[in-house]
Amino acid sequence: MTSEYTNDYLLDKQVKIFQPVSGYRASTDAVLLAAAVEKDKTVNARILDVGSGTGAISLCLAQRLQQNNVQIVGLEIQSELAELADLSAKENNFSFVKFYNEDIRKKISNEYVLPCTFDVVISNPPYSDHDMPSPNESKAAAHNHNNFNLSRWLAFCLKMAKPFGRIYLVNRVEALPEICAFFQGKAGGMVIRSLYSKKGQEAKRIIVTVQKDSKAPCRILPPFVVHNADGNYTAEAQQILRQGCGFADFK
Numbered sequence: 001m002t003s004e005y006t007n008d009y010l011l012d013k014q015v016k017i018f019q020p021v022s023g024y025r026a027s028t029d030a031v032l033l034a035a036a037v038e039k040d041k042t043v044n045a046r047i048l049d050v051g052s053g054t055g056a057i058s059l060c061l062a063q064r065l066q067q068n069n070v071q072i073v074g075l076e077i078q079s080e081l082a083e084l085a086d087l088s089a090k091e092n093n094f095s096f097v098k099f100y101n102e103d104i105r106k107k108i109s110n111e112y113v114l115p116c117t118f119d120v121v122i123s124n125p126p127y128s129d130h131d132m133p134s135p136n137e138s139k140a141a142a143h144n145h146n147n148f149n150l151s152r153w154l155a156f157c158l159k160m161a162k163p164f165g166r167i168y169l170v171n172r173v174e175a176l177p178e179i180c181a182f183f184q185g186k187a188g189g190m191v192i193r194s195l196y197s198k199k200g201q202e203a204k205r206i207i208v209t210v211q212k213d214s215k216a217p218c219r220i221l222p223p224f225v226v227h228n229a230d231g232n233y234t235a236e237a238q239q240i241l242r243q244g245c246g247f248a249d250f251k
Helices: 028-036 056-065 079-091 137-143 150-160 173-183 235-241
Strands: 005-010 015-020 046-050 071-076 097-101 118-123 161-172 187-198 205-212 224-227
Touching: 005 056, 015 056, 015 079, 028 056, 028 161, 028 205, 028 224, 028 235, 046 056, 046 150, 056 071, 056 079, 056 097, 056 118, 071 079, 079 097, 118 150, 150 161, 150 173, 161 173, 173 187, 173 205, 224 235
Parallel strands: 046 071, 046 118, 071 097, 118 161, 187 224
Antiparallel strands: 005 015, 161 205, 187 205
């Protein structure tokens, strides 16, 4: 494990997270994706975090769902990040959260990670096949597909979900056509939430939810704005990013 890492916090110091000094570090995307998971649908759930990085999504979920008797498993291709995430889980006393160093491009031999066994699959996939990779190897591995693509990533997520299990994703807006095309006929009940940095700007990120085997129609939710004009977080963003609320709390 890397000896150079920082002690950081999420959710206004409710969750401690260890992250490398240089390399992949969690962003607000992770916290917002965790907030999309519906708490009332996760009682006794097994949750899989695909491409878990430093564990931010899983750790935020663990904080909000710790009374729901959930089990959370993270898969991460970079061994150093998986070890740091595991260290973070132990630091927060999340005994029900475990991270494994696995390459989803290959056969997963882990006995705890079998196809069709997860009620919820969450993922913040690499965003691009064609962006110029970062000179930092850790960031490049996290942000760019390597001998893989988004559709194959989604196929793995779908394979791991139970029948009628839910899949939650965050990605760039321009990935939406590929996401829709992939899930056509395989999963339904798609819910699309656009994330806007500020009101009046174009959305750059989307959160997409689908249910395996469902035939329900697609829905597009009202936009979610992260920052006010002055650059501070909106009241709703504050509740998610600082207090650990879920999107469903605003209904």
